[in-house]
Amino acid sequence: MSIQLKLVQLRKKIRANKKKITDAIIAEHSAEMCIICGSQDQLTREHVIPQWVYNRCTKRTFETTTNGIYQTYNKTTLPACKDCNSNLLGYLERHLKHEFERVDVSHQEFTHETLELIILWLETLEYKFQVLDLRRNLNKVKGAEYIPFIGKIPIAMFQGSMDTSPAKVFSNFRSALQVLSVKSKADRLNSLCIIHTINKDFHFFHSTNNFIFIELAEFGIAFFYFYKQSFDDHSAATESAMKIVEDHYAETDT
Template sequence: MSLFAKLIKFRKKIRENRTRVIDTIVKDHSAQICIFCGETKNLTREHVIPQWVYNRCTKSTFITTTNGNAQTYNTTTVPACKDCNSNILGSLERHLKHEFDRVNVKNEGFSLETLELIILWLESLEYKFQILDLRRNLNRVKDAEYIPYIGKLPISMFQGPIDTSPAKVFSNLRSALRVLSVKSKVQRLNSLCVLFTNNQDFHFFHSTNNYIFIELAKFNIAFFYFYKMDFESNESAISKAQDIVKNEYYGKNT
C-alpha cells in the first residue's frame, strides 16, 4: 500500500473514532488505547519525538517548561496501535527522511506535496505532546516546594502564561486530533518555516498549541511551525520565527 493510501486510511480512522478516543482519554488520562484510532489491541509505544530525530541518544533530554524538570526523549512515549505507529506514521517518517536527505534546502525547496506532509508530521507531534502532558502529573516544580494537591494534576493544566482550564485543555486536544484528519494543508503553508542550518546538534523546543521548532542537524534542516497563527507571507512567519529562536537561545552557545 502506498503512503498516500495509508494516509487516506489514517484520516478515515481518525474521523470515525476521534469522538470516542478523546472522550475515553478525558475520562481516563492513562487509558491504554491507541491515541489516534482508539484500538486497544496490538498497542506499541509511540515516541513523541521519533528516535531518528535525536540519533537514538538515550541521554538526550528536554525540559518541561511548566515545572523545569528534564525528561529523556527515549522514554517519552504514548500508546498507539501497530498500524498507526509502525505502518502509517512509520511510512510517513521514512518518506520524509528520504526527502530530507535528497533535498538541499540551501539550494532548492521542497515540493508542495512534501511541505504538506511535513506539516502533517509536525501536527502529529503537537497532538502527541498534548496527550503526554495530559498523562503526566506536574509532580515537583524544580527548586520549589512540593504541593501534593497540585502535584496530582496533569501538566497540561499549567500550560501557557496562565493556568489552563480543563475545558480548554480538552478542547485543544480535540482540535489537535481533528486537524490530523484534514487532507489539505495548503492554507497552512505560510505558517511553516523551512530553514537551512549548519548546527551540529539536534535542537528542539515546543510551546503547546502555539509553535514548534525542531532542528535536524543530520540533514542541515530546521523547521519552525506555528500551529495557530496565520501569515500573509512566509517571509513574515520566518521573521517572527527567527525572533523567537534568538530569544530562546539568547546567551546560549548554539
Template sequence: MTIQLKLVQLRKKIRVNKKKVTDVIIADHSAEICIICGSQEQLTKEHVIPQWVYNRNTKRTFKTTTNRISQTYNKTTLPACKDCNSNLLGYLERHLKHEFERIDVSHQDFSQETLELIILWLETLEYKFQVLDLRRNLNKVKGAEYIPFIGKMPIAMFQGPMDTSPAKVFTNLRSALQVLSVKSKMDRLNSLCIIHTTNKDFHFFHSTNNFIFIELAEFGVAFFYFYKQRFDEYSAASESAMKIVQKHYSGTDT
C-alpha cells in the same frame, strides 16, 4: 502503496474514532489505548519525538515547558497500536526522512506535497505532546516546594501564560486530533518556516498549542511551525519565527 493512500487510511481511522479516543483519554488520562484509533490490541510504544530525529541517543533529554524537569526523549512514549505506529505514522516519517536525505535545502526547495506532509508531521507531534501533558503530573516546579493538590494535576492545566481550564485543555486536545484528519494543508503553508542550518547537533523546543522548532542537524534543516497563527506573507512568519528562535535557542531546551 503511495504515501497519499496511507494518509487516506490515517484520516479515515481518525474520523471514525476521534470521539471515542478523546472521550476515553479525557475520562482517564492514563488509559492504555491507541492515541490515534483507540484500539486496545497490539499496543506498542510510539515515541513522541521519533528516535531517528536525535540519532537514537538514549541520553538526550528535554525540559518540560511548565516545570522545567528534564526527561529523556527515548523514554517519552505513548501507546499506539501496531498499525497506527508502524504502518501509518511510521510510513509518514520514513517518507519524510527520505525526502530530507534527498533534498539539500541550501540549494533546493521542498515540493508543495512535501511541505504539506511536513506540516502534518509537526501537527502529529503537537497532538502527541497534548496527550503527554495530560498523562504527566506537574509534581513540582524546579526550585519550588511540592504542593500535594497541585502536584497531582496534569501539566496540561498549567500551559500558557495563565493556568488553563480543563474545558480549554480538552477542547485543544480534540482540535489537535481533528487537525490530523484534514487533507489539505495549503492554507497553512505560510506558517511553516524552513531554515537551512550548519549546526552539528539536534535542537528542539516547543510551546503547546503555539509553536514548535525542531532542528535536524543530520539533514542540515530546521523547521519552525506556528500551530495556530496564520500569516498572509511567508516573510512575516519568518521574521516572527526568527525572533522566537533567537530567544530560545541556547541549547538549554534540548
C-alpha cells in the same frame, strides 16, 4: 502503496474514532489505548519524538516547557497499535526522512506536497504532546515552592497560564486530533518556516498549542511551525520565528 493512500487510511481511522479516543482519554488520562484509532489490541510504544531524530542515542534529552524537566526520548512514549505506529505514522516518517536526505535546502526547495506532509508530521508531534501533558502530573512549578495537591493535577492544566481551564485544555486536545484528519494543509504553508542549519547537534523546543522548533543536524535542516497563528505572507512568519529562535538560543547560552 503511495504516501497519499497511507494518509487516506490515517484520516479514515481518525475520523471514525476521534470521539471515542477523546472521550476515553479525557475520562482516564492514562487510558491504555491507541492514541490514533482507539484500539486496545497489539499496542506498541510510540515515541513522542521519533527515534531517528535522535539517531537512537538514549542519552539525548529534551526539556518540557511547563516545569523544566529533562527527559530522554526513549522513555517518552505513548500507546499506539502496531498498524498506526509502524504502518501509518512510521510510513509518514520514513517518507519524510527520505525527502530530508534527498533535498539540500541550502539551494533547493521542498515541493508543496512535501511541505504539507511536514506540517502534518509536526501536527502529529503536537497531538502527542497534548496527550503526554494530560498523562503527566506536575512535579514542581519552575521557580516556585512545591505544593502537594498541585502535583496531582495534569501538566496540561498549566498550559499558557495558571488560569487555564480544564474545558480549554480538553478543547485544545480535541482540536489537535481533529487537524490530523484534515487533508489539505495548503492554507497553513505560510506558518511553516524551513531553516538551513549548520549546527552539529539536535535542538528542540515546543510551546503547547503555540509553536514548535525542531532542528535536525543530520540533514542540515530545521523547522519552525506556528500551530495556530496565520500570516498573510511567509516573510512575516519567518521574522517572528527567527526572533523566538534567537531569544531561545540566548536563554540557552546564559
